[in-house]
Amino acid sequence: xxxxxxxxxxxxxxxxxxxxxxxxxxxxxxxxxxxxxxxxxxxxxxxxxxxxxxxxxxxxxxxxxxxxxxxxxxxxxxxxxxxxxxxxxxxxxxxxxxxxxxxxxxxxxxxxxxxxxxxxxxxxxxxxxxxxxxxxxxxxxxxxxxxxxxxxxxxxxxxxxxxxxxxxxxxxxxxxxxxxxxxxxxxxxxxxxxxxxxxxxxxxxxxxxxxxxxxxxxxxxxxxxxxxxxxxxxxxxxxxxxxxxxxxxxxxxxxxxxxxxxxxxxxxxxxxxxxxxxxxxxxxxxxxxxxxxxxxxxxxxxxxx
Amino acid sequence: xxxxxxxxxxxxxxxxxxxxxxxxxxxxxxxxxxxxxxxxxxxxxxxxxxxxxxxxxxxxxxxxxxxxxxxxxxxxxxxxxxxxxxxxxxxxxxxxxxxxxxxxxxxxxxxxxxxxxxxxxxxxxxxxxxxxxxxxxxxxxxxxxxxxxxxxxxxxxxxxxxxxxxxxxxxxxxxxxxxxxxxxxxxxxxxxxxxxxxxxxxxxxxxxxxxxxxxxxxxxxxxxxxxxxxxxxxxxxxxxxxxxxxxxxxxxxxxxxxxxxxxxxxxxxxxxxxxxxxxxxxxxxxxxxxx
Numbered sequence: 001x002x003x004x005x006x007x008x009x010x011x012x013x014x015x016x017x018x019x020x021x022x023x024x025x026x027x028x029x030x031x032x033x034x035x036x037x038x039x040x041x042x043x044x045x046x047x048x049x050x051x052x053x054x055x056x057x058x059x060x061x062x063x064x065x066x067x068x069x070x071x072x073x074x075x076x077x078x079x080x081x082x083x084x085x086x087x088x089x090x091x092x093x094x095x096x097x098x099x100x101x102x103x104x105x106x107x108x109x110x111x112x113x114x115x116x117x118x119x120x121x122x123x124x125x126x127x128x129x130x131x132x133x134x135x136x137x138x139x140x141x142x143x144x145x146x147x148x149x150x151x152x153x154x155x156x157x158x159x160x161x162x163x164x165x166x167x168x169x170x171x172x173x174x175x176x177x178x179x180x181x182x183x184x185x186x187x188x189x190x191x192x193x194x195x196x197x198x199x200x201x202x203x204x205x206x207x208x209x210x211x212x213x214x215x216x217x218x219x220x221x222x223x224x225x226x227x228x229x230x231x232x233x234x235x236x237x238x239x240x241x242x243x244x245x246x247x248x249x250x251x252x253x254x255x256x257x258x259x260x261x262x263x264x265x266x267x268x269x270x271x272x273x274x275x276x277x278x279x280x281x282x283x284x285x286x287x288x289x290x291x292x293x294x295x296x297x298x299x300x301x302x303x304x305x
Numbered sequence: 306x307x308x309x310x311x312x313x314x315x316x317x318x319x320x321x322x323x324x325x326x327x328x329x330x331x332x333x334x335x336x337x338x339x340x341x342x343x344x345x346x347x348x349x350x351x352x353x354x355x356x357x358x359x360x361x362x363x364x365x366x367x368x369x370x371x372x373x374x375x376x377x378x379x380x381x382x383x384x385x386x387x388x389x390x391x392x393x394x395x396x397x398x399x400x401x402x403x404x405x406x407x408x409x410x411x412x413x414x415x416x417x418x419x420x421x422x423x424x425x426x427x428x429x430x431x432x433x434x435x436x437x438x439x440x441x442x443x444x445x446x447x448x449x450x451x452x453x454x455x456x457x458x459x460x461x462x463x464x465x466x467x468x469x470x471x472x473x474x475x476x477x478x479x480x481x482x483x484x485x486x487x488x489x490x491x492x493x494x495x496x497x498x499x500x501x502x503x504x505x506x507x508x509x510x511x512x513x514x515x516x517x518x519x520x521x522x523x524x525x526x527x528x529x530x531x532x533x534x535x536x537x538x539x540x541x542x543x544x545x546x547x548x549x550x551x552x553x554x555x556x557x558x559x560x561x562x563x564x565x566x567x568x569x570x571x572x573x574x575x576x577x578x579x580x581x582x583x584x585x586x587x588x589x590x591x592x593x594x595x596x
Binding site: 036039044087089092093100101103105107111220221224228234262266271273276280282283285286289299300 | 341344345346347350354397398401402403404405406407408410411412414415416418419420421422423425426427430444518519521522525526528529532533565566567569570571573574577580583584587
C-alpha cells in the first residue's frame with residue numbers, strides 16, 4: 001500500500017462511503033414514499049443555519065454548524081407545511097418556495113455578515129470539501145495500526161461515523177411502524193400508530209444524514225447520495241428488506257467507484273489532473289440507475305408498493 | 306439611495322440592470338403561473354441543473370475548436386441541449402420505471418450537477434485557468450450585465466410572453482381538466498412539451514443573471530402568491546407576472562443602492578414577502594375551485 005493512497009485517497013474514500021451509507025438509510029424510505037425532494041430542500045436550506053451558527057458562536061466548530069444546519073433543515077419542513085396551509089398549494093411548489101427562500105437568506109447572510117472567505121463561502125457549500133480531507137500521518141501501512149497516527153485522521157471521518165451510527169440506531173428504533181405507515185397510512189392510523197410523529201421522525205433522521213453529508217460533499221451531491229442507490233435498488237427488487245440491503249451495498253459501490261475514478265480515469269486518458277470526486281460519485285450513481293432502468297425486468301410496474 | 310435606484314436615477318448601469326431584472330421577473334412570473342397550475346413546480350429545478358453540463362460541454366467544445374469559449378449564445382445552446390437531455394431522462398424514468406416523478410427529478414438534477422462539476426474541474430485544469438465566469442451560472446450575477454444582455458433578456462421575454470398568450474387557452478384547459486382536454490382532441494403531451502420549452506427559454510435567458518439554484522424561485526414563488534389571491538387562471542398569470550416584475554425591479558434597485566447585497570437573493574426574498582402578504586390578504590378564505 002503506497003503512502004499517497006493513505007494520505008490523499010483513503011480519507012475522502014472513507015468519508016464518501018460513510019456519508020453515502022448514512023444518506024441511503026433514510027433515502028430508501030423517502031424514495032418509497034415519493035418524498036425524495038425533501039432531501040434536496042434540506043440540503044439547500046442548511047446554508048442559513050450554518051451561517052447563523054457561525055454568526056452566533058463566532059466559530060466554525062462542528063457543533064455550532066451542525067446545530068444551525070439541523071435547525072434550518074427542520075425550519076424548512078415547517079415553512080413548507082405553513083405554505084401548504086395558506087391555500088391550494090401543491091407540495092412540490094411549497095418545497096420549491098421554502099428551499100429557495102432559505103437558500104437566498106443564506107446567501108445574503110454569508111455576503112452581508114462578513115463570512116465570505118472566512119471559513120464559509122457559498123460555492124464551498126455547493127461543491128463540498130471531499131478533496132480537502134487528507135491524512136498527513138498516513139505515510140505507510142503501519143500508520144493504520146498506530147494510535148498516534150490514527151488520531152490525526154481528519155475529524156470529519158469521526159463526525160460522519162457518529163452521524164451514521166445515530167441515523168442507523170434511530171431508524172432501527174422506528175423501523176417497523178415507519179414501514180407500515182409508509183406503505184399504508186390508513187391502516188397504520190387504524191392500528192393507532194402515530195403516523196404524523198413517524199413522518200417527523202423520518203424528517204429528523206433525513207436532516208441528520210443530510211447535514212452530516214452536506215459538509216463532506218456539498219448540497220446537491222447530498223441529494224445524489226440520498227436518492228441514487230435507493231432508487232437503483234428499488235428497480236432491482238420487490239422486497240423492502242432486500243431493497244435496503246442492496247441500496248447500502250450500492251452506496252458503497254457508488255462512493256468507491258466515484259472517488260477512485262475521479263483520478264484513475266483522467267490518468268488513464270493521459271491527463272495530469274483529477275476531476276471532482278463528488279461529481280464523479282454522482283455520475284457513478286447515475287450510471288447505476290441508468291443500467292438498472294434499462295436492464296432490470298422489475299424496472300416497470302409497481303412491485304411491493 | 307434606494308429611492309433613487311427605484312426611480313432609475315442612479316446612472317446608466319444600475320438602470321440597465323434594474324430594467325433587465327424586472328423584465329426577467331415579468332416573463333418568469335407569467336410562465337411560472339402555467340407551470341404551477343400544471344403541478345410541475347420542480348421541473349424547472351431539474352432543467353436548470355441540467356444546463357450545467359451542457360454549458361461546460363459547450364465551453365470545452367468551443368475551446369477545442371479554437372473559438373472564444375465565452376461566446377454566450379453558443380454556451381446557451383449547449384445549456385439548452387443539456388436541459389433537453391435532462392428532460393428526456395426525466396420523462397423516461399417516470400414513464401418507463403416505477404420511480405415517482407419526485408425521485409426521478411432528484412436523480413436527474415443531482416447526476417446532471419455532478420456531471421457539470423466534473424466538466425468544470427476539467428475546464429479549471431486547462432492552461433490559463435479559463436473557467437472564470439462559468440461558476441457564475443450556478444449562483445448568478447447581475448454585476449456584469451451589459452446593454453446587450455439586457456436587450457437579449459428583454460427581447461426573449463417578449464417572445465416568451467407572446468408565445469404564452471397564444472398558447473394560453475389549451476395550456477390552462479389542460480392544467481385544470483386533462484380528461485376534458487383529451488376528450489376535445491388536445492394532444493396533452495405536445496402541449497406539455499410547449500410549456501417545458503417556454504420554461505426552458507426563461508431558465509436559459511435568466512441563468513446567467515439568476516443562477517441555476519434560485520431561478521426556480523422566480524418561476525414558482527410569484528405564481529403561488531398570485532394563486533392565493535386570484536382564482537381565475539388569466540388573472541393569476543397577470544398578477545404573477547406583475548409580482549415577478551416588481552420583485553425584479555426592487556431587488557435590482559436594492560442591490561444597486563447597497564453594493565454587496567446579492568441581487569438575486571434579494572429578489573427571491575422580496576417574492577417570499579409577496580407570498581406572505583398574499584397569505585395574509587387571503588386570510589381564512591375557503592378554497593375556491595379556479596375557473
